[in-house]
Amino acid sequence: MKKLNTLTLASAVKKLKSKEISHKELYADVSEAIAGKNKELNAYLALNTEAVSQAEKLLDTPLAGVPVAVKDNFLTVGLETTASSNVLRGFNPPYESTVTSRLKKAGGVVVGKTNMDAWAHGSSTETSDFGPTKNPNNLAHVPGGSSGGSAAAVAANMCITALGSETAGSIRIPSAWCGTVGLKPTYGRVPRTGVVAMGSSLDSPGPMTKTVEDAAILLSVIAGKDPYDATTGELPVPDYASNLKKGVKGLKIGICYMDHPQLKGTQTEKSVEEAGKLFEKNGATVEKVALSDQLEDNTILNPDYAVGVYTVVQRSEVSSNLARYDGIRYGHNRSTFGAEAKRRIMLGTFTLSKGYADKYYVLAEKVRNLYIKNFAQLFSKYDLLISTATPGPALKFGESEGNPLFGELTDLLNEPSSLSGLTGISVPCYWDKKTGLPLGLSIMANHWQEETVLRAAYLYEQETDFNPWTKEAHE
Amino acid sequence: MNRKRTSIRGRRRRMSEWEPVVGMEIHVELKTKSKMFCGCKNDPFHAPKPNIYTCPVCLGMPGGLPVPNKKAVEWTIMLGLALGCEIPLHSKFDRKNYFYPDLAKGYQISQYDEPFCVNGRVHLPSGDVRIHRVHLEEDTGKLLHKTVNGKKVSLIDFNRCGVPLMEIVTEADIHSAEQAREFLKKLYQIIRYLDVSDADMEKGTMRLEPNISVRPVGDTHLPAYKVEVKNINSFAFVKKAIEYETERHITFLEKGEKPPQETRGWNEDKGVSFPQRSKENAEDYRYFPDPDIPPIVWEQGYIDGLKKQLPKLPDDKFQEFVTMGFPTSYASLSSVSPSSVVFVETAYNLTVKKDPTINPKTFGDWLFNRPIDIETANPNKIAEELIQSRKVVSIPDEEIQKAISDVLAANPKAVADFKAGKEQVKMFLFGNVLKTLKGKGDKKKVMEILQKSLTV
Numbered sequence: 001m002k003k004l005n006t007l008t009l010a011s012a013v014k015k016l017k018s019k020e021i022s023h024k025e026l027y028a029d030v031s032e033a034i035a036g037k038n039k040e041l042n043a044y045l046a047l048n049t050e051a052v053s054q055a056e057k058l059l060d061t062p063l064a065g066v067p068v069a070v071k072d073n074f075l076t077v078g079l080e081t082t083a084s085s086n087v088l089r090g091f092n093p094p095y096e097s098t099v100t101s102r103l104k105k106a107g108g109v110v111v112g113k114t115n116m117d118a119w120a121h122g123s124s125t126e127t128s129d130f131g132p133t134k135n136p137n138n139l140a141h142v143p144g145g146s147s148g149g150s151a152a153a154v155a156a157n158m159c160i161t162a163l164g165s166e167t168a169g170s171i172r173i174p175s176a177w178c179g180t181v182g183l184k185p186t187y188g189r190v191p192r193t194g195v196v197a198m199g200s201s202l203d204s205p206g207p208m209t210k211t212v213e214d215a216a217i218l219l220s221v222i223a224g225k226d227p228y229d230a231t232t233g234e235l236p237v238p239d240y241a242s243n244l245k246k247g248v249k250g251l252k253i254g255i256c257y258m259d260h261p262q263l264k265g266t267q268t269e270k271s272v273e274e275a276g277k278l279f280e281k282n283g284a285t286v287e288k289v290a291l292s293d294q295l296e297d298n299t300i301l302n303p304d305y306a307v308g309v310y311t312v313v314q315r316s317e318v319s320s321n322l323a324r325y326d327g328i329r330y331g332h333n334r335s336t337f338g339a340e341a342k343r344r345i346m347l348g349t350f351t352l353s354k355g356y357a358d359k360y361y362v363l364a365e366k367v368r369n370l371y372i373k374n375f376a377q378l379f380s381k382y383d384l385l386i387s388t389a390t391p392g393p394a395l396k397f398g399e400s401e402g403n404p405l406f407g408e409l410t411d412l413l414n415e416p417s418s419l420s421g422l423t424g425i426s427v428p429c430y431w432d433k434k435t436g437l438p439l440g441l442s443i444m445a446n447h448w449q450e451e452t453v454l455r456a457a458y459l460y461e462q463e464t465d466f467n468p469w470t471k472e473a474h475e
Numbered sequence: 476m477n478r479k480r481t482s483i484r485g486r487r488r489r490m491s492e493w494e495p496v497v498g499m500e501i502h503v504e505l506k507t508k509s510k511m512f513c514g515c516k517n518d519p520f521h522a523p524k525p526n527i528y529t530c531p532v533c534l535g536m537p538g539g540l541p542v543p544n545k546k547a548v549e550w551t552i553m554l555g556l557a558l559g560c561e562i563p564l565h566s567k568f569d570r571k572n573y574f575y576p577d578l579a580k581g582y583q584i585s586q587y588d589e590p591f592c593v594n595g596r597v598h599l600p601s602g603d604v605r606i607h608r609v610h611l612e613e614d615t616g617k618l619l620h621k622t623v624n625g626k627k628v629s630l631i632d633f634n635r636c637g638v639p640l641m642e643i644v645t646e647a648d649i650h651s652a653e654q655a656r657e658f659l660k661k662l663y664q665i666i667r668y669l670d671v672s673d674a675d676m677e678k679g680t681m682r683l684e685p686n687i688s689v690r691p692v693g694d695t696h697l698p699a700y701k702v703e704v705k706n707i708n709s710f711a712f713v714k715k716a717i718e719y720e721t722e723r724h725i726t727f728l729e730k731g732e733k734p735p736q737e738t739r740g741w742n743e744d745k746g747v748s749f750p751q752r753s754k755e756n757a758e759d760y761r762y763f764p765d766p767d768i769p770p771i772v773w774e775q776g777y778i779d780g781l782k783k784q785l786p787k788l789p790d791d792k793f794q795e796f797v798t799m800g801f802p803t804s805y806a807s808l809s810s811v812s813p814s815s816v817v818f819v820e821t822a823y824n825l826t827v828k829k830d831p832t833i834n835p836k837t838f839g840d841w842l843f844n845r846p847i848d849i850e851t852a853n854p855n856k857i858a859e860e861l862i863q864s865r866k867v868v869s870i871p872d873e874e875i876q877k878a879i880s881d882v883l884a885a886n887p888k889a890v891a892d893f894k895a896g897k898e899q900v901k902m903f904l905f906g907n908v909l910k911t912l913k914g915k916g917d918k919k920k921v922m923e924i925l926q927k928s929l930t931v
Contacts, residue, residue: 075538088537095531097538194531194538201766228532230542230768317766320570323581324535328631352572352761361763 005029008469009066009161009214010241016064023065026160027052030067030111033158042133043152044112045072046080051111061107063221069159071150072113073120073196074100074205079110083196084128085118086336087325097194098229099163099205099222106221111159114149118338119322120165120198122146123173123411124400127340132397137179137436141394144174150208151178161218164208167199168310169389169414171206172426176389176440179428179468181457182208183215184414186447187421188233190219191226197321199314202418210469212427212458216240219450235448243451244458249283251456254382256289256300257413268388268439271429275386275441278463279456289378289385298381301374305367306415312351312364313419319348372420379446384456387413389426389440417444427457428466438466493728494692495721497649497685498607500703501662503641503672504614504680505547511613511639512541512584518634519617520678525632533637535579540767543568547639548591548771550671551611552781554641555592557665557788558606562778566591567770568611572761576629577616579636585612587762589770597661598790601654605646614638641672647686647697652717655685659710664789667812676708683707685717688734689724700736704748707741716741719748792816796835799823805839808849818849818857825858833861870916872924878911879921879928893929901929 004026007015015021038044048054055065070076073083075093082088100110117127125133125148133148135141136156143152147164151174154162164171166184175182183206190205197203207218217240224237255276263269276286292299322345327333337345351360378385390413417424426440441460445453461467510517513532522528531539552562569587595606616636620629643662649655663681666674674681684705688698702724704716720739727734739748764770787795789810796806796819809819822842826833841861842849882904883890893900908921 075536081537083537091537093538094536192538193540196537199766228542229540231540231766316763320572320582320761320763323572323574324537324579326574326576326581328576329534329579330536349761352763354759354761357761357763 003029003033003157005033005157005160006469007160008210009063009217010211012066012160013062013064013217016059016066023052023055023059027055027067030157030159033156034112037136037156037158040134040139041136041152041156041158042131043114043149043156043158044069045082045084045115045130045149047112048079048110051109055109058107058109061105063103063107063217065107065109066160067111068103068108069112069114069150069153069162070100070103070110071116071147071162071164073116073165073198074113074163075194075196076100076110076113079113081113081196082130083119084116084130085338085341086129086332087327087334088196088331089129089336091331093194095194098191098226099195101194102222103163108221112153114147114153114162116149117146117170117340119196119318119341120146120167120170121318121340121344123169124395125149125174126397126400127338129338135178135394135437137438138394140396141435141437142177142397142400144177144390144394146170146174147182147208148174148178151175151180151182154178154180154208154210161210161214162208163205163218163222165195165198165203165205166414166418167202167204167314168418169411171204171208172389172414172424172440172442173411175208175426176428176438176442177394179431179438179440179466180208180210181212181215181425181427181461181467182206182440183219183425183450183453184418184423185219185223185450186233186423188231189223189235189423189448189450191224191229191232193226193228197317199317200321201317202314202421204418211467212425212454212461213241213244215425216244216454216458219454223450233448238451240451240454244454246455247282247459248279248384248456251279251284251383251452252381253279253284253286253384253386253456254289254300254378255286255387256378256385257291257303257387258288259291260303262391263388266392267430267432268390268392271439272386272388272441275429275460278460279386282459282463284456289382295370295374295377297377300378300385301371301416303412303416306371306419307412309364309367309371310411310415310419311347312360313368315344315348316352316361316364317348318344319346319352368419371416375417375420375422375446383445383449383452385444386456387442387444388429389413389442393432393435393437393439413442421447423447423450423453425453425457427461429460429464431466492692493689493721493725494650495652495717495724496647496688496690496698497655497717498647498701499604499643499645499649499655499658500684500686501643501659502682502684503643503666503674505550505639505641506672506680507544507546507550507639509544510637511544511547511611512637513539515637517638519632519638520680522634525619525630525634528634529636533579534633535581541568541584541765543768543771544639547611549781550669551591551609551641552778553669553785554643554666554671555595555606555609556778556782556785557669558592558595558597558609558643558662560592560595560606560609562592562773563589564773564775564778565589565770566773568765568768569762570765571612573758575615577618577631577633577636579616579633583612583615584765584768585642586610597658599654599657599661601651601657602648604648604654604658607644607646609641609643612640612642614640647688649685652714652721655717656710656714659683659713661789663710664810664812668786668788670786670813676710679708683710683713685713685720687717687720687724689721689728700733702734702736703738704741705738705751708743712741712743715746716748719746723748786813800835801839802836805835805843808843809839812850814851815849818852818854822852822854822857822861825854826861829858829862870912872920875908875912875916875921875924876928878908879925882907882911883928890929901925904929
């Protein structure tokens with residue numbers, strides 16, 4: 001019999017409810033995986049020692065008490081929350097984030113808090129003040145970030161499912177590099193209340209899961225209007241899982257970014273092209289969208305500009321968001337900030353300063369509006385845009401060193417959509433036999449179109465062999 | 476003695492050559508039930524203990540997000556409407572970034588370039604004052620510097636942190652200390668009429684900051700400097716501060732120097748201002764739109780609806796009293812505050828009901844020449860007293876005549892003086908007659924009979 005920690009969220013809930021398995025058995029296998037791997041992977045920073053007893057009371061809830069790994073920037077009462085920074089070392093939150101509160105109410109149990117780039121500043125989980133997380137598929141490589149701990153915990157079956165958060169790529173990149181599923185919801189679909197703020201106009205908490213179905217289940221739990229987050233949308237939350245099998249017939253899909261010079265002739269290009277063919281075969285209309293340096297009706301604005309725009313917007317917000325960490329009311333003083341946070345605070349302070357704001361922050365917001373306009377144009381033509389989640393497979397440790405903007409270059413493919421508040425998903429679309437490292441297919445849609453994204457991703461997952469957990473589910 | 480007179484004459488001369496140019500910044504704490512961006516109780520002055528009306532949002536905990544208080548926003552717009560402002564249909568909140576221990580988030584949520592209200596005007600006899608803008612922000616906490624166990628410490632009370640705070644900014648239209656006082660009185664009245672704040676200057680729920688500069692009379696340019704005076708907690712002190720500063724600036728200007736641009740504090744005991752910090756290098760607050768709060772877009776119909784909700788304002792009430800027949804001075808005293816309006820209206824109506832011959836003037840003559848606090852008095856009691864005081868008027872002429880005769884008989888010297896041409900003695904005798912009558916009798920009648928008796 002397969003170890004129970006390898007179960008998907010959907011099957012774990014089913015097996016718990018049918019009493020085919022017990023909470024004790026499930027948690028024993030998960031604990032064993034954590035005990036066996038966490039020392040090496042460093043996916044978890046804090047563990048919930050009472051998880052099993054909490055879970056046993058939750059059988060009659062929708063999630064039946066499954067163990068969930070939660071990124072360390074979600075405030076969790078009773079579990080230290082640090083956002084992987086020494087500034088918050090020892091911080092026990094006085095209140096619960098809306099997302100984890102909804103998770104708990106639905107019967108999820110926070111089994112532990114996962115490592116991340118400190119303050120979510122990075123795309124590799126190397127900037128954590130508590131050491132990097134390793135990629136479970138190849139220990140010489142980074143897991144991606146900033147939600148690297150959650151992706152690694154899912155990939156290594158150290159949990160049943162997980163939560164992460166994305167500012168630009170922080171869910172999709174580690175999901176692509178760890179070979180898991182990561183959904184970045186529309187900005188405002190999932191509340192930010194009780195999530196340590198990074199870039200407030202961008203931050204989107206979301207599910208990081210084994211399968212697309214799991215992502216759909218989890219999204220239905222955490223999405224929806226929150227009276228404590230003024231940026232959340234009023235739209236009702238559908239039961240995402242019940243609409244997964246609608247296929248892609250009749251959908252218009254654009255392939256974008258793949259004519260970017262950096263991607264020419266790569267495996268990513270090949271994988272995305274094959275995905276396009278698969279969607280076409282299933283009844284979608286698929287065409288390539290050309291990159292352009294200016295807004296034209298049927299082109300996609302060059303993502304290169306997004307790097308600068310994103311850097312300025314995000315650093316500006318960071319410089320302000322981190323101002324509250326003065327060590328007076330809680331936490332430690334500002335000398336405990338790591339190098340990356342200090343760099344971002346300085347850059348963001350500069351880009352908002354008198355005499356410079358017009359050149360940087362204000363200009364960046366203008367270009368950001370061009371991206372929003374561009375996507376609005378494209379989504380009047382296409383239901384979905386597909387691309388690759390990352391330019392290539394996971395980098396080796398240290399490869400990003402000496403290049404503080406490395407994260408942003410890797411984020412290139414996610415930044416335009418993040419700046420525009422769009423939703424997107426990464427699903428495994430390739431495994432390199434030599435390195436053991438995967439690639440992620442990126443599927444994006446207009447605001448609030450998570451359902452369409454999930455439908456396409458589900459079809460892709462069912463029609464290919466890239467997801468190791470769906471194969472098992474079929475057995 | 477001589478020197479003092481010279482200096483007064485000197486000041487008069489100087490004041491005819493120079494004029495103050497003053498703009499006001501007024502902060503007003505709104506008395507909403509909850510704070511500006513969270514559900515915490517808004518009652519810092521009655522809090523039994525420090526830091527009890529706090530939550531993750533107003534304490535700046537990680538992940539705390541602001542949600543604007545709708546009532547506070549509506550009240551701000553209503554004040555703007557009452558001040559004749561335009562209400563732009565697009566507005567937003569911005570972050571004003573600076574560090575201070577009483578500012579939990581490291582930034583204050585305020586409004587930078589798109590305030591709720593712009594371009595208003597307040598009409599005053601001494602000259603209109605234009606309103607530049609009215610915006611909404613959050614108050615800070617309070618620092619307490621104490622010695623605990625022999626150690627000097629600074630304590631922070633966050634009960635006030637996040638209380639809704641309106642800022643009203645005028646144009647530099649004020650050109651005398653008296654005009655400033657008049658403006659503030661009017662603004663205070665309007666705020667009281669809207670019932671949106673206690674506007675208590677002692678408690679600091681209303682804070683006054685004049686920006687003062689001085690220029691030659693006839694010059695229409697804004698001077699190239701200004702001095703902001705803080706910590707003023709009464710209208711009288713604003714007046715004093717403007718007078719003091721004007722004198723101080725003239726001393727510089729007469730020497731051909733520009734007074735230094737700075738923020739000064741006001742010492743009310745000594746009646747002087749003192750330097751607080753130099754403002755030569757304006758602080759950079761790195762304003763940017765608060766990403767946690769979506770921009771606010773109004774429909775004109777909504778603003779019109781708020782306009783309809785506006786209560787009658789001091790000017791309206793003043794006009795109503797004038798129309799009723801109150802002399803302007805009494806109309807103005809009657810419309811000072813909502814409670815004075817209610818009192819005067821009620822007392823007047825009750826009085827007239829009982830005695831239709833009483834008109835607004837006689838009512839006012841009686842009421843406003845008496846030490847009555849019309850904010851707290853009981854209108855029923857007052858009406859009754861007034862009626863009583865008029866009832867005693869009618870006593871028989873014989874009784875008056877008898878009193879006069881008695882008084883004249885008791886004061887032969889006075890009578891002789893009068894007859895010798897000392898007219899003023901008449902008032903002495905008149906007073907004695909009234910005393911004898913114990914306040915009864917129509918005074919006009921008494922005087923008539925007295926005159927007759929003396930000249931017989």
